[in-house]
Every structure is written in C-alpha cells, then in structure tokens.
Amino acid sequence: MAIAVSSAFKIKRLPHRLFGFAGGLVLFGCGAAFAAPVTFNTALPVGKGAFVLRNQLIYSEASRNGTGLSDLRDVALLGYGLSPDLALFGSASWLRRDVDTASGLSRDADGLGDVQVFARYTAYRHDFSGGAFRVAPFFGIELPTGENRKRDSLGQLPPGLQPGSGSVDGLAGAVVSWASLDMNIDGQVFWQENTKANGINKGDVFKADAAFYRRVYPRELSAYTKGFLFGGLEVNYRHEGRTRMNGVIDPDSGGETLFLTPGLHYARRLWMLEGAVQIPVAQSTNGTNLQQDFSVRIGIRINL
Amino acid sequence: MRKFGFVLGALLLAAAPAAAKDAQYVLHIDGITCPFCVATSEKALKKIDGVKSVKSSLRDGTITVCADDEKVTFTDEQLLELFKEKGFTYRGKEETGACTA
Numbered sequence: 549m550a551i552a553v554s555s556a557f558k559i560k561r562l563p564h565r566l567f568g569f570a571g572g573l574v575l576f577g578c579g580a581a582f583a584a585p586v587t588f589n590t591a592l593p594v595g596k597g598a599f600v601l602r603n604q605l606i607y608s609e610a611s612r613n614g615t616g617l618s619d620l621r622d623v624a625l626l627g628y629g630l631s632p633d634l635a636l637f638g639s640a641s642w643l644r645r646d647v648d649t650a651s652g653l654s655r656d657a658d659g660l661g662d663v664q665v666f667a668r669y670t671a672y673r674h675d676f677s678g679g680a681f682r683v684a685p686f687f688g689i690e691l692p693t694g695e696n697r698k699r700d701s702l703g704q705l706p707p708g709l710q711p712g713s714g715s716v717d718g719l720a721g722a723v724v725s726w727a728s729l730d731m732n733i734d735g736q737v738f739w740q741e742n743t744k745a746n747g748i749n750k751g752d753v754f755k756a757d758a759a760f761y762r763r764v765y766p767r768e769l770s771a772y773t774k775g776f777l778f779g780g781l782e783v784n785y786r787h788e789g790r791t792r793m794n795g796v797i798d799p800d801s802g803g804e805t806l807f808l809t810p811g812l813h814y815a816r817r818l819w820m821l822e823g824a825v826q827i828p829v830a831q832s833t834n835g836t837n838l839q840q841d842f843s844v845r846i847g848i849r850i851n852l
Numbered sequence: 853m854r855k856f857g858f859v860l861g862a863l864l865l866a867a868a869p870a871a872a873k874d875a876q877y878v879l880h881i882d883g884i885t886c887p888f889c890v891a892t893s894e895k896a897l898k899k900i901d902g903v904k905s906v907k908s909s910l911r912d913g914t915i916t917v918c919a920d921d922e923k924v925t926f927t928d929e930q931l932l933e934l935f936k937e938k939g940f941t942y943r944g945k946e947e948t949g950a951c952t953a
Contacts, residue, residue: 593939
C-alpha cells in the first residue's frame with residue numbers, strides 16, 4: 549500500500565517536472581540551400597520552386613534528484629520556395645520519451661508529434677562576391693497533431709510524456725545571416741506563444757541563438773571545389789515561462805538554460821550532413837523541474 | 853565518281869555555317885557561398901534547351917555554361933531574373949568563345 553501511495557504521488561508530480569524539458573518541438577534550422585546552424589534557423593534563401601528536405605535525429609537527456617528523462621525524436625522539415633523572398637516550411641516529427649523516477653517507476657510514450665508550419669520572408673538582402681547577407685522574419689503555428697491523451701497501465705500519461713501538446717500555438721521570430729566562402733554567422737530570436745489545452749497552459753518560450761562556423765576543409769579553394777567542411781560553435785539561450793494548470797501556476801515548471809553547441813557540417817552540391825552536441829553551461833530551472841544534461845543532433849539536408 | 857565527290861564536298865561546305873557551334877559563357881554571380889547553395893542555379897541553367905554543360909567555381913563566383921549558340925542566346929535580363937529567383941544576384945557575363953570543357 550505504501551508503494552501504491554508513493555507511486556501515485558510520483559505520477560501526480562511527474563507532469564510538473566517534465567514541462568521544462570519537453571517544452572514543445574524545436575523550430576530547428578529552416579533548411580535553406582545554404583550552410584546553416586544545426587540548431588536553429590538561417591535567413592539564406594530557398595530558390596523559387598525549389599524544395600529542400602532536412603531530417604534530424606535528436607537525442608536528449610534531462611534529470612534531477614534521481615529522476616531521468618530521455619527524449620528521442622526524428623524531425624523532418626520540408627521547405628519550398630514560393631518566391632525568391634518567401635519560403636514555406638512544414639515540419640513533422642516522431643518521438644519517444646522515457647522517464648525513470650527516483651522511486652523506480654518507469655513510463656514511456658511514443659508517436660507522432662505536433663506539426664509546425666511557418667513562412668519566412670526575406671526583408672533585406674545584400675549579395676556580394678562570395679557572400680550574402682539576409683534578414684528574414686518568420687511566423688507560423690504549431691498544430692495539435694500529436695496524440696495528447698495517451699495512456700499506459702497506470703492511467704493517462706502526464707502531459708510532459710505525451711507526444712503532442714493538444715494546443716494550437718503561435719510562433720514568430722527573426723533571423724539574420726551573413727555568409728561567405730570562409731565563414732557563416734547567424735543569429736535568431738524566437739518566440740512561441742503557447743495556448744491552453746486540457747486545462748494546461750504551458751509557459752511561453754523565448755529563444756536567442758547565435759552561431760559561428762568556419763570552413764575547415766579544404767583550406768584553399770580550387771576553381772571547382774566539390775565539398776566544404778564547416779566547423780563551429782553555437783550558443784543557444786532558452787527561457788520557458790511557468791505552466792498554469794487550471795489557472796494555478798506550477799512552481800516546478802519553466803526556467804532558463806544556456807547551451808554551448810559545437811557543430812560540424814559537410815556540404816556537397818546535392819546534400820549536406822550535419823551534427824552538433826548541445827551542452828548546458830548554465831541552467832536555472834524552477835522548483836524541481838528537470839535540468840537538461842545534453843542533446844545530440846545528427847542530420848541530413850537534401851536539395852530535391 | 854569524282855563529280856559526285858565534288859558535289860558532296862560542296863554540299864558539306866554549304867551546310868557548315870548552319871551547323872551548331874558551341875559557345876562558352878562565364879556568368880558572374882554574387883551570393884554563392886557553398887556547393888549546396890549553387891546547385892539549384894545549376895539545375896535551372898541545365899533545363900534551358902541547348903545548354904550542354906554547367907560548371908561552378910565558388911572561388912571565382914562564376915558559373916561557366918557551354919551552350920549551342922544556335923539555340924541559346926542569353927540576355928542580361930533573362931539571367932538577372934533566373935538568378936534572382938534562385939536567391940542570388942547576377943552581375944554580368946562574358947562570352948569566351950568555344951567551350952573548353
């Protein structure tokens with residue numbers, strides 16, 4: 549009986565602890581036809597009528613006080629150039645989450661996640677010999693396509709384990725990119741306005757990101773160089789507001805994290821491979837909310 | 853027989869000016885920064901009837917096009933529009949005679 553009470557207590561607490569970690573799908577790089585950051589957007593263009601496909605496999609872990617959560621997701625993003633300045637994107641994901649609590653309770657869920665659709669408009673462009681500079685705001689929505697009422701033998705899974713949020717959320721931001729043959733510099737601000745679903749209103753998310761990549765191979769360009777290897781560092785700041793459950797603020801939700809993210813990408817004419825490891829260097833999560841341990845991303849982009 | 857050979861030779865000579873000639877154009881493009889970026893422009897150029905080969909030089913910011921000059925006449929307006937649609941800026945072209953590759 550004591551075990552049952554303990555488990556029930558943990559199950560009740562679980563949703564609160566998971567919000568910070570599972571704070572929505574990441575609007576990762578708007579796969580343009582350029583070298584770009586691994587963890588976020590770029591302002592560089594998708595040609596009119598061109599399709600770009602980007603797929604990333606992302607594995608993350610978070611923990612606190614003996615409770616651990618792992619999150620594996622595959623995110624596919626398709627971009628289409630509607631005009632030279634306007635590109636449309638849609639991303640879909642499949643994900644699996646596993647949690648192990650300090651009391652020995654294990655629960656998991658998998659399935660399709662929420663779909664994001666967004667548009668990016670190039671507000672400013674300046675091309676120069678061997679380089680480009682772009683400023684592009686973007687906006688979109690996250691649709692509740694992922695299942696958000698999954699159950700296991702213990703009952704309905706907590707919201708933080710559900711593949712979907714159940715809510716229609718707004719996304720907006722802007723990205724700035726400066727690219728040359730030798731290096732790329734990108735910066736982004738991002739806002740996600742989360743709405744209420746199933747009595748739960750997750751905290752809004754603000755992100756600020758910067759990336760610096762330098763060509764490491766080949767050192768010298770020949771007239772017909774076939775491939776580039778870029779190496780660099782990204783900095784990702786993420787702030788998530790507190791969650792409200794039936795109007796009551798959850799003290800164990802939200803917080804902020806700063807990541808340093810070394811990354812690599814290798815670009816050929818028709819495809820590009822990319823990888824990065826996100827390492828949290830500063831974290832302040834509220835109450836007993838989980839803290840991120842690391843996140844690893846590998847992916848491919850293809851010019852269709 | 854000799855007469856037939858003469859007639860054939862004359863016909864070939866007469867036809868020679870009408871035979872297809874290849875011309876090479878070097879297009880100067882701003883904004884291309886990696887191999888992945890330039891692929892869509894190469895693809896668009898290759899779709900033009902008469903274009904035989906396309907090669908990009910990222911180092912020089914150029915795309916070299918070999919085309920049948922009977923079928924292809926590039927204009928600055930056409931190229932400006934083509935590269936604008938692909939997200940780049942066309943700066944100009946040079947016709948460099950016969951194709952070298």
